[in-house]
Amino acid sequence: MSDTQSYPYTTHLNVLFPALSVVDVPPLVEACTDRWYNQTLCKVNDSVVRLGVMQGEYHWHKHDADDEFFFVLEGHFIIDLEGRSIDLQPQQGFVVPKGVVHRTRAPDRAVILMIETAAIVPTGDD
Numbered sequence: 420m421s422d423t424q425s426y427p428y429t430t431h432l433n434v435l436f437p438a439l440s441v442v443d444v445p446p447l448v449e450a451c452t453d454r455w456y457n458q459t460l461c462k463v464n465d466s467v468v469r470l471g472v473m474q475g476e477y478h479w480h481k482h483d484a485d486d487e488f489f490f491v492l493e494g495h496f497i498i499d500l501e502g503r504s505i506d507l508q509p510q511q512g513f514v515v516p517k518g519v520v521h522r523t524r525a526p527d528r529a530v531i532l533m534i535e536t537a538a539i540v541p542t543g544d545d
Contacts, residue, residue, distance in 0.1 A: 428477070429453040430541050436461045444492075448472055448530050457533075457541055469533040469541075476524040480543025487515045487535045494529030498522075 435458060436442045442460050451472040460468045479499075489498060490512035498505040498513055499522040505513050515521050 428455040428457065428542070430457040432459050432541075434459050434462050434467070438462075442468075444470060444530075448493075460532075462537060463534075465536055465538075466534055467537045469535070471531040471533055472528070473523075473525045473531070474528045477522055478542070479520055479522045481520045482515075482517055482535075482539055483544045484517055485536045485539045486517050487533060487539070489513050489515070489523070490532045490534075492530040492532060494525060494527055496529045496531050497524045497526070499524065 435447075438461070444460070447458060447470060453472070454474050455477065456470075456472040458470045460470050462468075473496075489496065489507065491507045491509050493509060495509075496507045498507065498515060500515075501520055507513055
């Protein structure tokens with residue numbers, strides 16, 4: 420999925436690393452030239468682990484049926500909720516529960532991991 424007409428994000432839903440293979444993140448981060456990049460790394464049961472390399476703002480959205488977990492590897496990453504913002508530093512994570520309207524942003528380049536169900540629509544539910 421690369422919905423560049425509606426959103427300026429590069430999103431790859433294919434599973435890059437099958438089970439029983441080493442998930443090697445640094446080469447992906449180094450090769451990334453997109454400002455908002457999302458790549459599914461692997462599948463674990465009914466969930467996926469995704470790599471995000473980003474700078475800038477994502478749009479406000481929600482996921483009606485799915486929680487999302489964000490974990491910062493590099494940089495700092497902000498999750499805006501209605502009424503407050505969560506400012507995450509490296510080695511910190513946060514769960515956004517299903518149904519909660521949120522927006523993510525990275526003032527400078529950030530590298531994060533996201534864990535969510537494989538069925539989630541990254542850009543949110545209508």
